[in-house]
Amino acid sequence: MGIELTWEWLEGYPSLDFANTVIRRGWTEHELVTSADDLESWLDAAALPGPRPTSVDEDDLRAFLHLRDAALRLLRAAAGHGTWHESDVRTLNETLLGSPEVMVLGEEPGSLVSRAVGSPAPFTLLLARLAAAVRDVLAGPRADLALCDAPGCGQLFFQRRTNQAWCGPACGNRARVARHHSAGQG
Numbered sequence: 001m002g003i004e005l006t007w008e009w010l011e012g013y014p015s016l017d018f019a020n021t022v023i024r025r026g027w028t029e030h031e032l033v034t035s036a037d038d039l040e041s042w043l044d045a046a047a048l049p050g051p052r053p054t055s056v057d058e059d060d061l062r063a064f065l066h067l068r069d070a071a072l073r074l075l076r077a078a079a080g081h082g083t084w085h086e087s088d089v090r091t092l093n094e095t096l097l098g099s100p101e102v103m104v105l106g107e108e109p110g111s112l113v114s115r116a117v118g119s120p121a122p123f124t125l126l127l128a129r130l131a132a133a134v135r136d137v138l139a140g141p142r143a144d145l146a147l148c149d150a151p152g153c154g155q156l157f158f159q160r161r162t163n164q165a166w167c168g169p170a171c172g173n174r175a176r177v178a179r180h181h182s183a184g185q186g
C-alpha cells in the first residue's frame with residue numbers, strides 16, 4: 001500500500017525540508033519520494049536554496065535519494081540518533097565539490113551573491129546548495145537541532161526553547177499514549 005504524500009512537516013529550512021522526506025507511520029519509516037513525480041511535488045512544496053529545475057527525471061531522483069540518505073544519517077547523528085559515518089561525509093563533500101560556487105559582489109553595496117563555477121545543470125546546482133545547507137547546520141554545529149522521537153513522526157526540527165523534546169504538542173501526546181500502552185502490556 002502506498003503512503004500518502006504529505007509535506008505537512010516541512011519546516012521552511014532547506015536542510016530540514018530535504019531530510020524530512022522520510023516519515024514514520026506508527027514506528028515504521030516510509031520513503032515519501034519514490035518517483036520523479038514525487039520529487040516534482042517536493043520541489044513545489046519545499047524551501048529550496050536555489051532555482052527550481054524545470055523538470056526532473058529518474059537519474060535526478062537517484063542522485064537526490066543518495067545525497068538525502070547521507071544527509072539524513074548525518075543530521076540524525078548530530079541530533080543524537082544513530083552513527084556518524086565517514087562515507088556520508090564523503091557523499092556530502094563530493095556533491096559540494098561537484099558544483100563549486102564563488103561568492104561574488106552583488107549589484108547593491110554590501111551584498112554578496114553566490115555564483116556557480118561553470119554551467120552546472122540546474123538539478124546539480126540545487127543538490128550542491130542542499131548539501132551546503134546541511135553542511136552549515138552540521139559545521140555550526142547547531143545545538144538546537146533535534147529529532148522528534150514520537151510514533152508517527154521522527155522528523156528533524158530546530159528547537160524553539162531549551163530541551164524541547166517534541167516538534168509539537170500533538171507528538172508529545174502521541175508519545176505519552178504510546179508509553180502508557182506499552183507500560184500496560186508489561
Ligand SMILES: [Zn+2]
Nearest residue numbers: 148153167171
Ligand atoms: Zn513530531
